[in-house]
Amino acid sequence: MQDYKNQDTGLRKVYLDNAATSFPKPExxxxxxxxxxxxxxxxxxxxxxxxxxxxxxxxxxxxxxxxxxxxxxxxxxxxxxxxxxxxxxxxxxxxxxxxxxxxxxxxxxxxxxxxxxxxxxxxxxxxxxxxxxxxxxxxxxxxxxxxxxxxxxxxxxxxxxxxxxxxxxxxxxxxxxxxxxxxxxxxxxxxxxxxxxxxxxxxxxxxxxxxxxxxxxxxxxxxxxxxxxxxxxxxxxxxxxxxxxxxxxxxxxxxxxxxxxxxxxxxxxxxxxxxxxxxxxxxxTGIDKITAKEAEFVECLIDGLQEIKGIIVIAPAKGFSRGSVVSFQHETILPEQFAAILDAGFGIAVRGGLHCAADPHKIIGTINSGGTVRISPNYFNSETEIDYCLRAVKEIAK
Amino acid sequence: MQDYKNQDTGLRKVYLDNAATSFPKPExxxxxxxxxxxxxxxxxxxxxxxxxxxxxxxxxxxxxxxxxxxxxxxxxxxxxxxxxxxxxxxxxxxxxxxxxxxxxxxxxxxxxxxxxxxxxxxxxxxxxxxxxxxxxxxxxxxxxxxxxxxxxxxxxxxxxxxxxxxxxxxxxxxxxxxxxxxxxxxxxxxxxxxxxxxxxxxxxxxxxxxxxxxxxxxxxxxxxxxxxxxxxxxxxxxxxxxxxxxxxxxxxxxxxxxxxxxxxxxxxxxxxxxxxxxxxxxxxTGIDKITAKEAEFVECLIDGLQEIKGIIVIAPAKGFSRGSVVSFQHETILPEQFAAILDAGFGIAVRGGLHCAADPHKIIGTINSGGTVRISPNYFNSETEIDYCLRAVKEIAK
The missing domain is CATH 3.40.640.10 (Type I PLP-dependent aspartate aminotransferase-like (Major domain))
Incomplete structure (x- = not known):
């Protein structure tokens, strides 16, 4: 993996694909x-x-x-x-x-x-x-x-x-x-x-x-x-x-x-x-603390994404129980391409596509538009990273 | 694992159970x-x-x-x-x-x-x-x-x-x-x-x-x-x-x-x-070098064990192809007990018993006497360790 230093956040890379596998792990x-x-x-x-x-x-x-x-x-x-x-x-x-x-x-x-x-x-x-x-x-x-x-x-x-x-x-x-x-x-x-x-x-x-x-x-x-x-x-x-x-x-x-x-x-x-x-x-750490932190990131992501023009968030409504996964689509850019731009342009790792699960996309209607972009934060992410990710999505969306 | 320093070899532990899993690995x-x-x-x-x-x-x-x-x-x-x-x-x-x-x-x-x-x-x-x-x-x-x-x-x-x-x-x-x-x-x-x-x-x-x-x-x-x-x-x-x-x-x-x-x-x-x-x-390293080194240890073990009174070596005869595994029995001490003494008394890790394979013991006739003690060296063992192991077997056998 290349050593990549992001000018904006000062971070090398932003990993937001924890639903695939968590990274980093605790020391x-x-x-x-x-x-x-x-x-x-x-x-x-x-x-x-x-x-x-x-x-x-x-x-x-x-x-x-x-x-x-x-x-x-x-x-x-x-x-x-x-x-x-x-x-x-x-x-x-x-x-x-x-x-x-x-x-x-x-x-x-x-x-x-x-x-x-x-x-x-x-x-x-x-x-x-x-x-x-x-x-x-x-x-x-x-x-x-x-x-x-x-x-x-x-x-x-x-x-x-x-x-x-x-x-x-x-x-x-x-x-x-x-x-x-x-x-x-x-x-x-x-x-x-x-x-x-x-x-x-x-x-x-x-x-x-x-x-x-x-x-x-x-x-x-x-x-x-x-x-x-x-x-x-x-x-x-x-x-x-x-x-x-x-x-x-x-x-x-x-x-x-x-x-x-x-x-x-x-x-x-x-x-x-x-x-x-x-x-x-x-x-x-306490599972409650982990749950709370991840829920905060998820709420922040959903709220932030919903404000971005051209982005369609597909997530359970506020008040319903949900996990640490946020899926969205863009009006015109296909999910895999959107994820690729986040990676190449911003050093942000998210997943675009069907996520090895076609059935939910068939139900929700995202199957023919290439699935979704999925952001999955975990306990080791930071507010800075979530903000940076939202700004990156905004920049790509316009 | 306890930090064990052997007075005789100066080595902490002697691992000779590589047929179960190799240890150590290359750095x-x-x-x-x-x-x-x-x-x-x-x-x-x-x-x-x-x-x-x-x-x-x-x-x-x-x-x-x-x-x-x-x-x-x-x-x-x-x-x-x-x-x-x-x-x-x-x-x-x-x-x-x-x-x-x-x-x-x-x-x-x-x-x-x-x-x-x-x-x-x-x-x-x-x-x-x-x-x-x-x-x-x-x-x-x-x-x-x-x-x-x-x-x-x-x-x-x-x-x-x-x-x-x-x-x-x-x-x-x-x-x-x-x-x-x-x-x-x-x-x-x-x-x-x-x-x-x-x-x-x-x-x-x-x-x-x-x-x-x-x-x-x-x-x-x-x-x-x-x-x-x-x-x-x-x-x-x-x-x-x-x-x-x-x-x-x-x-x-x-x-x-x-x-x-x-x-x-x-x-x-x-x-x-x-x-x-x-x-x-x-x-x-070259597979030939690895093969040769292990074969030398095996030959040394078989030759050495065959000279020890009370030890019965069960191995292919010289001249026949064989792997890095040497099995033996003692006249009176059961294999698992023999292996336990090698471990507790000498810090030597070998396996005693059937080795998850009953059929060969049935054929060779070692099934009713508790299997064999198995020594399995690999590339990372040394002549000193092999010598030490042979001396330990000799000491237990008498």
Whole structure:
């Protein structure tokens, strides 16, 4: 990356694409990864020596931190995966069987719509119900859509395109009452919106480690409520340990206990070391403080963009819950081009396009005009950067 | 990890468990990861801005380095995965269909035996053929086992338990002649044994990134020969880009082109940045030099262990190809206990037990005596460390 000094803000670059991956991370994340790389580096669960045990302890600690953040009954309910997409695939394909019915919203990411599209071609019944910009998933439609063979409802917590927040408490309550499993894609919310899987009646929660949890890329996970059975999608080595008096390495069947059943092969311990530091940063800072700061940036961006001639903001109205994502279009400049000008002309990193989620654009009508420009601030941005971004948009728009 | 200073060698710790994961890594790996964390950190393929493009370029470069190491026709034949286990699952489950026949050896890791065991219960015919300590997989048996419905032969390059090296050239030749796909599990060989997928007639190669390629944990990959069709096991977002005049984000079907078809969700870019530096280290050092150094350590260990009373070495005889793994047993002390004493008493990290691979122990007869103690040196070990390890084994054995 070129060393770029912006004349206007004095800043080198302005990163506002945190919905794709957060940058920068807290300094403690960098040092935790460096420390693990240089001083530990064993393979967790694969041996009993100092380096393997240190790696195992670090992973166990991270599981505990996740359990604390999401209020899971036990750290064993947390499975680490390559990314949120893998977690979603593990759950959908490990739970749904032929003739099962699954319900989803209309503001989902391809990480949900593509596996469901595959499953729909393979004997699973999929119902997509409406979502709207302010209220998210339509809860009345949801109630009416539930059938005797409905196994699962899956929706995101926060839309990665428009920032619309679903009413997770209410959806969870409906699912629990109807005896249907409830799965939440928390890729855009984990770390910035409080999540309590027990109070929210969430049975499955997929999360990304490298977004608002500040871990490295290649980390993510799945919360699985106790008693929910998932057929593993991958089998392989899961380390030693005794199962019923037998060394588990000896068994040809995949272990059935969580988290081993869903953690085949070596985990991304280096990335998880960073995730642990990211989680600690969240606890030390306080999630309320993070939420408030990001909400302020979002409000400031929406208000500022709405005043710019030629800019059409597409966001939940004031008063409705929303995440740290602001989407807009310009009357004539296509979103990808607009984002490219922000990058090349102003050193501002935002994303233009469909954001790996075509469905919400189809609903809102932005699909044929190239999607949106998406600004996604996080805790490490500053007011100066937000102001600078607004001025840059204004300059391009005229 | 405690700071441990050994009185005898002056070394803090002696790490000899490189078959589980390599430690340390080259200094350039640490700095590449640190550099990516601090100065780049975008999400590859997810935007067009400076940080995303820098991440994409780094991943593309790493693909090129892998392609060069394995002599693949194109970097697009390389798919990055969470680990070698995921790569093996992707290939086996994405290629084999009901009534297909697959042939494997008897020295395989659970990353191969467990998915095959699952597939065997789901309509796939699996034949395990004999392997022996010196020659590996029996090539005559292999020829006789091939049937009209045989789709694939899968075996490791080097056994992670005994270091036995399979004759990949010859097995590849047999498979090609019979029109059968050939898949190699190179978890223990990639980076330390020369691999040429074209000359060796390898159609699929699974590799680990964090062992002899010196990348971080959470990295691995799959080489897929051009023309080999793999049904994706996971679907999800694969970034933007145009496919047939349509933004690929818009498509509900998973892309069919490699590597996108098998790379759903955000890749472990931080780990891949380390892998790139590890691969560059291998090219700069020369794989022959690495191979020679490790072979010398292995020879020294086998010779030294064979002279110790009470120690039974289980390794391919001199003159046979072998990897950087030396397994042994003690007459009375169980392997896990022996490894624990090496750790606690001497600060030496080795692995005791079955090493996530029961089959080879069943063949060799070490299954009921708790497996073996496995010493796995790599390029960063020293003669002093090998000598110290031998003296420690001698002391424990008496």
């Amino acid at each position: 403690s994340v960098y040092s935790a990864v460096d420390q693990f790389m240089r001083n530990c580096g064993g393979n967790a669960g694969r041996s009993g020596h100092y380096a393997a045990i240190a790696a195992q302890r670090m992973i166990d600690d991270t599981r505990l931190l996740c359990a604390r953040l999401f209020n899971t009954p036990s750290p064993k309910n947390i499975v680490f995966t390559h990314n949120a997409t893998t977690a979603i695939n593990f759950a959908l394909k490990g739970i749904l069987s032929i003739n099962d019915h699954v319900i989803t919203g209309s503001f989902e990411h391809n990480s949900v719509t593509r596996p469901l599209h595959y499953l729909a071609s393979n004997g699973i019944n999929v119902t997509k119900i409406s979502s709207d910009l302010n209220n998210g998933l339509d809860k009345e439609q949801l109630k009416n859509a539930i059938r005797p063979n409905t196994k699962l409802v899956i929706c995101n917590h926060v839309s990665n395109v428009f920032g619309t927040e679903n009413d997770i408490y209410e959806i969870g309550r409906i699912c629990r009452e109807c005896g249907v499993l409830f799965m939440v894609d928390a890729a855009q919310s984990a770390g910035v919106k409080p999540i309590n899987v027990q109070a929210m009646c969430i049975d499955l929660l997929a999360f990304s480690g490298h977004k608002s949890l500040f871990g490295l890329q290649g980390t993510g996970g799945l919360y699985v409520a106790s008693g929910v059975q998932i057929r593993p999608l991958l089998e392989g080595g899961t380390g030693g340990g005794m199962v019923g008096g037998v060394n588990s390495s000896e068994l040809l069947n995949q272990p059935t206990e969580l988290p081993d059943s869903l953690e085949s092969g070596t985990l991304n311990a280096h990335g998880i070391a960073g995730l642990a530091a990211g989680l600690r940063f969240i606890f030390e | 350039s790996v640490y700095s590449a990861v640190d550099q990516f964390m601090r100065n780049c950190g975008g999400n590859a393929g997810r935007s067009g801005h400076y940080a995303a493009i820098a991440a994409q370029r780094m991943i593309d470069d790493t693909r090129l380095l892998c392609a060069r190491l394995f002599n693949t026709p194109s970097p697009k034949n390389i798919v990055f995965t969470h680990n070698a286990t995921t790569a093996i699952n992707f290939a086996l489950k994405g290629i084999l269909s009901i009534n297909d026949h697959v042939i494997t050896g008897s020295f395989e890791h659970n990353s191969v035996t467990r998915p095959l065991h699952y597939l065997a219960s789901n309509g796939i015919n699996v034949t395990k053929i004999s392997s022996d300590l010196n020659n590996g997989l029996d090539k005559e048996q292999l020829k006789n086992a091939i049937r009209p419905n045989t789709k694939l032969v899968i075996c490791n390059h080097v056994s992670n338990v005994f270091g036995t090296e399979n004759d990949i050239y010859e097995i590849g030749r047999i498979c090609r002649e019979c029109g059968v796909l050939f898949m190699v599990d190179a978890a223990q060989s990639a980076g330390v044994k020369p691999i040429n997928v074209q000359a060796m007639c390898i159609d699929l190669l699974a590799f680990s990134g964090h062992k002899s390629l010196f990348g971080l944990q959470g990295t691995g990959g799959l080489y897929v020969a051009s023309g080999v069709q793999i049904r994706p096991l996971l679907e999800g977002g694969t970034g933007g880009g145009m496919v047939g005049g349509v933004n690929s984000s818009e498509l509900l079907n998973q892309p069919t082109e490699l590597p996108d078809s098998l790379e759903s969700g955000t890749l472990n870019a931080h780990g891949i940045a380390g892998l790139a530096a590890g691969l560059r280290f291998i090219f700069e």
